[in-house]
Amino acid sequence: MTKENLILLADAYKYSHHKLYIPGTQLIYSYLESRGGKFNETVFYGLQYFIKEYLEGVVITKEKLDEAETTLLEVFGRNDVFDRSRFEYIINKYGGKLPIRIKAVAEGTVVPVRNVLMTIENTDPECFWLTNFLETLLMQVWYPCTVASVSREIKKVVKQYYDETASEAAFAGIDFVLNDFGFRGASSVESAGIGGSAHLISFAGSDTIPGSVFAKRYYQAATAPGLSIPATEHSICTLLGEEGELDIFRHVLNTFPTGTIACVSDSYNIFRACKEYWGDALKEQILSRNGTLVIRPDSGDPVQTLLAIFNILMETFGYTVNEKGYKVLPPQVRVIQGDGISYSSIPPIFAALKEAGISAENLVLGMGGALLQRVNRDTQEFALKCSYAEVNGQGINVQKMPVEMDKNGELRTSFKKSKAGKLKLVKENGEFKTLAVNDAPELPDLLTTVFENGIVTQSHTFEEVRKTVAI
Structure with a gap:
């Protein structure tokens, strides 16, 4: 099966982000959650497909880069947005494999809403821009998660x-x-x-x-x-x-x-x-x-x-x-x-x-x-947001906290408020909780590394997923 050109699988505006992140940015760490929606818990399923189909192995090549450059020059009508050298760096240093680490809860796990389900971060400071470049594609995990739910x-x-x-x-x-x-x-x-x-x-x-x-x-x-x-x-x-x-x-x-x-x-x-x-x-x-x-x-x-x-x-x-x-x-x-x-x-x-x-x-x-078909990303309010970054060697907890106006004209904090810091998912007294990664060290992190630097590090069989999701 011929894989899609990963270089072209992002929202167009993301190709400018390598310039728009503040100079000195070295790490972008983002997390996925279901912020609410129709059901009070969400089944996590489908990430393994996206990793195996789109991210595993050599996915950046000169041929794909040539194709992408032609298309993106047409899309933007200017040559100062898309930076070919960013992808050439991945080819030259990693042979076209992605310097990215993804951690996730086991597929089939049923997790209450407003908990971390997955995290993604770059493993090379030069590729800080890559973390959220992959948001467009990886966000589509909302679909199998929602159908499964x-x-x-x-x-x-x-x-x-x-x-x-x-x-x-x-x-x-x-x-x-x-x-x-x-x-x-x-x-x-x-x-x-x-x-x-x-x-x-x-x-x-x-x-x-x-x-x-x-x-x-x-x-x-x-x-x-x-x-x-x-x-x-x-x-x-x-x-x-x-x-x-x-x-x-x-x-x-x-x-x-x-x-x-x-x-x-x-x-x-x-x-x-x-x-x-x-x-x-x-x-x-x-x-x-x-x-x-x-x-x-x-x-x-x-x-x-x-x-x-x-x-x-x-x-x-x-x-x-x-x-x-x-x-x-x-x-x-x-x-x-x-x-x-x-x-x-x-x-x-x-x-x-x-x-x-x-x-x-x-x-x-x-x-x-x-x-x-009668589902969408808002059925379970999926979002992928940056919660931690490193700039010039300094760690920064990152968070959005929008203020919105309700129908009565009163200000309130939006449900879109995101989490801050590096995160882990734990079970305490039988209940799932999202904590800062260094909190409650006695509780093991249920997020495990499933992908790192182009390699699938953990996968689940369909039978295992069925056992995990069983009522």
């Missing part, structure tokens, strides 16, 4: 309703309750790979194959962690028109006589499909299968549609009552809701099922755009 928060909701309504035997399938349907709605193949793999650290169901590819390529997953099943789409179920829908359904069952298969059933009338086709004409074939038919509605209000569908299916197929007192369809029949699924819509769905006496184990979910 959304996915895990949904798993907490699922687990809550399983604890309340599902049979103990059903817990074996909890990793397949939320399925990633987001590939087509992702902004790029790379996004689908990064975000898709982030989902897979908490769940195992996915139609986004790049997620599995990334997990294997960058996290040494032994096998594809994202699993799927045969399933129809509307182009299949509408091919013979409304009058031929039953024949299509029968063909689906005949094609896969065993195992789990999903069939979209709302092409015309989902309620007729459940009552007359699945629940009558094909009922005996379904109940005699060694496998499960997953019926998929794809339109309408999710709560009302699901309640109506479950009433029909339980009337036609029957049900048992589990040890917690909730109704369960025969194992040959389940339902998947893939339309309108988001973090906010899932709790009302499960709550409505519980209120109706229906176990959560009857339903699985598919989530598309809301999983991989």
Whole structure:
């Protein structure tokens, strides 16, 4: 795979910073944190991908420098901004490897917001400008962290309703309750790979194959962690028109006589499909299968549609009552809701099922755009800020502390206030805390060096990440 030209992977204004830092600057030390946002804790995941894909090994070459110089002269229209000699120094002294040290918490760790997650600093005083030059690229770790956080928060909701309504035997399938349907709605193949793999650290169901590819390529997953099943789409179920829908359904069952298969059933009338086709004409074939038919509605209000569908299916197929007192369809029949699924819509769905006496184990979910695309850097308020510097041999604690005006015209300190000094992440009495690096020496720093001078010094397997993030 041809790597991107790292010299061109920064915001344009950063190419002037080698001149704008005060003369005598030798060290810039910056840290990453989630300053707040939608959830009160954040899953740290994805840095290993960015390091292996963009930073590891020889990344600065004469050929890339030539390309970058041409582009940057065009961008700025002047020759006193981009300084080629800064990158030539890295080529001549380090063979094109980056004199940078990155420390980070173990991937998969769930950390309360407003704590340090990662630090970055230059290891050569001549390359003080390089630390925050890399901010543009490394800040993009917000994306896999946020997708991983959304996915895990949904798993907490699922687990809550399983604890309340599902049979103990059903817990074996909890990793397949939320399925990633987001590939087509992702902004790029790379996004689908990064975000898709982030989902897979908490769940195992996915139609986004790049997620599995990334997990294997960058996290040494032994096998594809994202699993799927045969399933129809509307182009299949509408091919013979409304009058031929039953024949299509029968063909689906005949094609896969065993195992789990999903069939979209709302092409015309989902309620007729459940009552007359699945629940009558094909009922005996379904109940005699060694496998499960997953019926998929794809339109309408999710709560009302699901309640109506479950009433029909339980009337036609029957049900048992589990040890917690909730109704369960025969194992040959389940339902998947893939339309309108988001973090906010899932709790009302499960709550409505519980209120109706229906176990959560009857339903699985598919989530598309809301999983991989309806997030941004502000979902968890990610920021990377300088907190320490050395100028002419003197250490300086660096901090921003903006004053802002609220809607009443009163002044207050902004939530964007940053941390000062060199930092460490510790656990004290079971709680994460960010401290100055020299404070509480008896508490070990949970930030470990993962990259130094072009070399990956520590990496995590996908299985290790899954164990770390587990609820």
